[in-house]
Amino acid sequence: MTNMVRERIANKRIVCVSCGGASFTEDHVRGENICTSCGLVVSERTTDRGPEWRAFTTEERNARARTGAPMTLTIADRGLSTVIDWRNKDASGRALTSTTRAAIYRMRKWHIRSRLHSSQHRNLGIAMSEMERLSSQLGIPRDVRETAALMYRKALTKNLVRGRSIESVVAASVYLACRIHRIPRRLDEVATETNVDRKQIGHAVRLVVSRVNIDVPLASAKDLIPRLSSDLLLEGRTVKKATEIIKNAEEKFVTIGKDPGGIAGAALYIAGIVEKDRRTQREIANVSRVTEVTIRNRYKELVRVLGISIDIDS
DNA sequence: AAGACGAAAGTGGTTGA
């Protein structure tokens, strides 16, 4: 699949709008293409969902299709459902013999019992359709959805959903899956797409983190850099500089407890001045969703702690 | 005129008693 995608990109002769470079790396985790020479994020959510082979005749297609429906955690029965027909006929339409009919009857009974009569199963059914809706609304890649689904299943088996709305736990799972895969989605972005309020989701998030055995990395300002810098059309060296600044800041522990948006914004502001690729505080504040004042405070702090000297001649 | 600056007062969330 990877080769195919690359080929398609090459065929279309896409060149970077910022630096003219023609090579890109694919960031499958974030679903983005990134210019290798300047770091510009070219396009988001470019997923090739087609098969990786080509077939010209029906026989070829049948021969190459190796699988049925994929097994996935996002469908309540993992996409592995079977159906036993209610008619007592075999495949060619003949009536079954009495012994076979009895066997089929027993199988059908257990099949139905195992499938329907579990409240957890019904819960999952509702939850997974909600999760599907929410994550496609947020444009979340497939593998992150799988993580979210796994998280929800774990929460469900630990009885964390009882007494809480399914929706809030689903939202929490999706949010945490994003954190794990380091794709920046804030809690309020998730919250706006659901009917549950922010507070409840926040509670569910903390509950899941404390009870489900998955370690969730803290949101880092670094994760926001690609998104923000492509919004601001910054040059590659500026982006690199900003990443460097954040790395240094994290080493000196000045980022703890601060809004990552503020840190990322401030780093980009400083990098812009240093690299003569300047953006105003207001522009940065708009895309990083903090106020100018916060950008100011953070950038003053970063300059002080990291000892960066700023020339005002730019 | 736009951008940067910083003071002051207010807000939502965490922590510790």
Add this chain to the structure above:
DNA sequence: TCAACAACTTTCGTCTT
């Protein structure tokens, strides 16, 4: 459950480019 607290926001007057 409540108060203290840090981080962040809003607002606004002033200075700089």
